[in-house]
Amino acid sequence: MNLSQLANPRILDQPVYEPGKPIEEVAREYGLHLDQICKLASNENPWGASKLAKEAARTSLEKVHLYPDGSGHQLINKLSSLHLLGSDQFVLGNGSNEIIELLGHVFLQPGDEVLCGKHAFVVYKLVALLMGAKPVEVEMPGLTHDLHKMRQAVNEHTKLIFLPSPNNPTGTANTEEEIHTFVRSLPEHVIFCFDEAYAEYLDSPPDLRPLIEEGRKVICLRTFSKIHGLAALRIGYGYGAQEMIALLQRARQPFNVNAIAQAAALGALEDDLWVTQCRKRNADGLEQLAKGLEALEIEYLPSQANFILSKPGDGRGLFTELQKQGIITRALGPSLAPYLRLSVGTEEENHRLLTALEKTRTIFGA
Numbered sequence: 001m002n003l004s005q006l007a008n009p010r011i012l013d014q015p016v017y018e019p020g021k022p023i024e025e026v027a028r029e030y031g032l033h034l035d036q037i038c039k040l041a042s043n044e045n046p047w048g049a050s051k052l053a054k055e056a057a058r059t060s061l062e063k064v065h066l067y068p069d070g071s072g073h074q075l076i077n078k079l080s081s082l083h084l085l086g087s088d089q090f091v092l093g094n095g096s097n098e099i100i101e102l103l104g105h106v107f108l109q110p111g112d113e114v115l116c117g118k119h120a121f122v123v124y125k126l127v128a129l130l131m132g133a134k135p136v137e138v139e140m141p142g143l144t145h146d147l148h149k150m151r152q153a154v155n156e157h158t159k160l161i162f163l164p165s166p167n168n169p170t171g172t173a174n175t176e177e178e179i180h181t182f183v184r185s186l187p188e189h190v191i192f193c194f195d196e197a198y199a200e201y202l203d204s205p206p207d208l209r210p211l212i213e214e215g216r217k218v219i220c221l222r223t224f225s226k227i228h229g230l231a232a233l234r235i236g237y238g239y240g241a242q243e244m245i246a247l248l249q250r251a252r253q254p255f256n257v258n259a260i261a262q263a264a265a266l267g268a269l270e271d272d273l274w275v276t277q278c279r280k281r282n283a284d285g286l287e288q289l290a291k292g293l294e295a296l297e298i299e300y301l302p303s304q305a306n307f308i309l310s311k312p313g314d315g316r317g318l319f320t321e322l323q324k325q326g327i328i329t330r331a332l333g334p335s336l337a338p339y340l341r342l343s344v345g346t347e348e349e350n351h352r353l354l355t356a357l358e359k360t361r362t363i364f365g366a
């Protein structure tokens, strides 16, 4: 009997998440120097983390021989004062990805259905499959989440609904009003997860706290990987009703979030000015990319996040061509084959990308 025969059969069918290609791998593959490569593939913050966050991380290195505070007390208190919610309304995760997985552990059983948009962040579907639940992908006309269609897809088997807004990879967002109406219309057996990974890029992100206060079954997710520039440290959090959080706390590992990440996240939350500056620079970057794409006559979707979904015609082909020039972007699955996702970089990186796109024009499809 081999190991695969001993494995949970679900694992054998589990699709593997394909992350943005690491700089080192592209350097090896194309014989390029690391400095020649710019990565616009994973929606990271091209200006990095705030100085306060980095200083806090460095200071915390002195205590790496000690286990972290497994309860994340200090950070959770800070989050509680920022969001004006109780400290028992927060759970920390090893990236917000971990909280998506915790939701699966806590709520999903074989036979349950998990609703998400057809072009939503792919991890929702992966977690559903991992737990033996059935992902139900709802059509997204115009590549935007259509909450009427999502409501129509709810049935007695629906357990969890994921809505990322702004969504990755489309960059589209839903309004607070439509989200409130949608959540209030849901039956009692359905849990709604609002993924706010890119919320800080919006001028005024939807506020779902009234829904939590009303007792709706809502969990909101945030991350430090995007505007806070701490992707390497893996830290995110969820907030919701005490009962929801208590259930998620049961499913996590005792020390799921390391001490360096906790310290850096606290530092990041002290630096509002950095967040405001990054939001502004990102808006400028989006404009630069949009104008450049228009000049090249490449279609794109207006974005509310830190990336832009372009439609050059042959996403994968262009992805490979750009890599030869040291630029890593993100090609997408078969349903978005003509598209290429471009993360906003620094002004110089965006310029490099646009210049490279111009050079590779000949391979653009229709």
Ligand SMILES: Cc1ncc(COP(=O)(O)O)c(C=O)c1O
Pocket: 042, 043, 094, 095, 096, 097, 098, 121, 164, 167, 168, 195, 197, 222, 223, 224, 225, 231, 234, 235, 236
């Ligand atoms: C919509 C969305 N949610 C969640 C995440 C996960 O973020 P992290 O696990 O780094 O916190 C991402 C990362 O790209 C994302 O795009």
